[in-house]
Amino acid sequence: MNFPTLIAFEFPPINMLLRWQDVVPTINKVVIISIFSTLIGVGIFLAAARKNPMVAPKGARNLAEIIIDFVEKQIVMQTMGPTGLGWTPFLLTIFIFIYLNNMPGVIPLIQIPATARMGIPAFMALMVWVVYNVTGIKHQGPIGYFKSVLFPPGVPKALYILVTPIELISTFVMRPFSLAVRLFANMLAGHLLLVIFALLSEALFQARDRILIPVGVLPFAVLLFLTGFEIIVAFLQAYIFTTLTAVYINMASHAEH
Amino acid sequence: MEALATIVRIAAEAGDAVVDPAAAKNISAAASAGHAYGLAAIGPGIGIGIIFGKAIESMARQPEAAGMVRTTMFIGVAFTEALALIGFVAFILLKFA
Amino acid sequence: MLISTIFLAAEDLGPNPIAPENKELLWGAGSFLVFLFVMRVFLVPKVKKGMEARYNGIRGGHEAAQAARSSAQRDVAAYEAALVEVRNEVTARIDKARQTLDAERQAKVIEANARILAKRTEADTAMQTARAASRGDVAVAVGSVTTRATQLVLGKAPDAALVKRAVDNIMGGSRS
Numbered sequence: 136m137n138f139p140t141l142i143a144f145e146f147p148p149i150n151m152l153l154r155w156q157d158v159v160p161t162i163n164k165v166v167i168i169s170i171f172s173t174l175i176g177v178g179i180f181l182a183a184a185r186k187n188p189m190v191a192p193k194g195a196r197n198l199a200e201i202i203i204d205f206v207e208k209q210i211v212m213q214t215m216g217p218t219g220l221g222w223t224p225f226l227l228t229i230f231i232f233i234y235l236n237n238m239p240g241v242i243p244l245i246q247i248p249a250t251a252r253m254g255i256p257a258f259m260a261l262m263v264w265v266v267y268n269v270t271g272i273k274h275q276g277p278i279g280y281f282k283s284v285l286f287p288p289g290v291p292k293a294l295y296i297l298v299t300p301i302e303l304i305s306t307f308v309m310r311p312f313s314l315a316v317r318l319f320a321n322m323l324a325g326h327l328l329l330v331i332f333a334l335l336s337e338a339l340f341q342a343r344d345r346i347l348i349p350v351g352v353l354p355f356a357v358l359l360f361l362t363g364f365e366i367i368v369a370f371l372q373a374y375i376f377t378t379l380t381a382v383y384i385n386m387a388s389h390a391e392h
Numbered sequence: 393m394e395a396l397a398t399i400v401r402i403a404a405e406a407g408d409a410v411v412d413p414a415a416a417k418n419i420s421a422a423a424s425a426g427h428a429y430g431l432a433a434i435g436p437g438i439g440i441g442i443i444f445g446k447a448i449e450s451m452a453r454q455p456e457a458a459g460m461v462r463t464t465m466f467i468g469v470a471f472t473e474a475l476a477l478i479g480f481v482a483f484i485l486l487k488f489a
Numbered sequence: 490m491l492i493s494t495i496f497l498a499a500e501d502l503g504p505n506p507i508a509p510e511n512k513e514l515l516w517g518a519g520s521f522l523v524f525l526f527v528m529r530v531f532l533v534p535k536v537k538k539g540m541e542a543r544y545n546g547i548r549g550g551h552e553a554a555q556a557a558r559s560s561a562q563r564d565v566a567a568y569e570a571a572l573v574e575v576r577n578e579v580t581a582r583i584d585k586a587r588q589t590l591d592a593e594r595q596a597k598v599i600e601a602n603a604r605i606l607a608k609r610t611e612a613d614t615a616m617q618t619a620r621a622a623s624r625g626d627v628a629v630a631v632g633s634v635t636t637r638a639t640q641l642v643l644g645k646a647p648d649a650a651l652v653k654r655a656v657d658n659i660m661g662g663s664r665s
């Protein structure tokens with residue numbers, strides 16, 4: 136194709152945007168982000184736990200208490216009620232971990248959400264799957280749990296031929312799959328959007344034709360807007376993942392009536 | 393008129409380029425990837441619109457139930473959105489895999 | 490060099506972009522599980538305990554403030570009760586004083602009335618006496634005049650008793 140290209144815009148192979156070199160064997164940027172999110176989360180709560188709890192909370196303690204309050208009031212109480220408060224540490228950890236893995240997507244120079252790779256979402260979804268199934272078996276017994284999942288009461292007998300396979304697939308396959316894919320795809324899509332607009336701005340700012348250089352402001356403005364949007368999405372995805380985990384655990388621990 | 397001629401020439405060249413089957417497969421996969429995502433986005437778009445509209449309506453009617461409505465709304469959005477995201481995954485699979 | 494490696498894209502293009510990579514999955518799992526363990530066992534219980542302690546402290550402060558307020562309210566109520574009592578006493582005293590005053594005035598009025606009545610009676614008596622005396626004088630004078638006149642007419646002095654009865658008859662008749 137030998138027509139004059141106005142701008143040098145070329146989308147790189149997608150894996151170049153997502154895969155990173157190993158710093159030491161098996162540790163790359165995504166792994167470092169996930170390790171750092173643990174360190175940051177532990178650091179905040181360690182700093183919070185070392186402060187005097189009796190004075191008005193400031194800094195790390197205030198932050199930790201706000202997060203705990205949020206998870207308790209907005210996630211646990213809304214989905215599980217007061218009986219679910221024992222799950223707070225688990226859900227809190229999920230929330231903080233996912234949020235801290237999402238956030239690097241908008242932090243300059245880092246700019247890759249660790250959850251835009253399938254590894255962490257897949258693990259989290261599998262773990263949630265194990266946790267809610269074990270909870271269900273523990274609360275209702277193995278037979279009772281599978282019976283209440285596969286043969287939900289209040290359904291006419293003849294419909295079980297239709298309902299049971301649907302419930303089987305939706306509970307044991309679709310739930311973890313959709314949990315993982317929702318988180319992963321949201322973050323990946325956001326990351327790709329940012330990449331596309333960043334590349335387009337760059338290409339326009341470096342255009343050979345000088346008239347095109349001011350046009351680069353437009354994709355750059357969109358880039359800024361999308362960065363703000365991604366901040367919201369990073370929070371929202373952590374919130375939704377945690378809420379759905381709470382819902383699944385709650386459904387498993389109470390037999391359907 | 394000249395622009396049209398350029399486009400026609402580019403299209404013709406692109407058409408000439410499709411000779412080996414691998415490239416042809418790539419191009420058709422890219423095209424169908426776009427279609428897949430476009431189609432997958434319609435339903436969830438409408439669904440999420442309905443969910444948010446109804447949620448706002450009920451929150452305006454009963455502001456004291458806003459917290460519960462919001463939580464339920466996000467859960468509903470999450471389920472609806474999953475379809476669009478599966479479409480997005482299909483797009484990635486078709487385009488890059 | 491090591492640091493800059495972090496920001497370099499991988500050289501091999503690798504598998505499907507949506508397939509999980511084992512190293513990322515395992516490291517992510519490891520860091521999450523460590524995080525979960527630390528949070529669940531140490532940090533969240535400690536922070537929660539601190540929060541509860543502070544909330545309880547605040548609640549205790551609230552209760553103390555409530556107690557102080559209620560005791561103050563009790564004091565105010567007692568003060569108001571005392572005030573009402575004093576006011577009642579004052580009113581009672583004023584009433585009593587007024588009653589005493591009224592009674593004294595009444596007594597004085599009665600006394601004065603009695604005195605006036607006595608004076609009037611005295612004056613009446615004196616007048617009565619004076620009138621009786623004057624009538625006696627008049628009767629004597631009339632009697633002597635009558636006697637003199639009768640003597641001039643008849644040439645002899647009339648019976649004194651008769652004259653007296655006649656005079657009394659006329660004067661009494663004229664009076665009645």
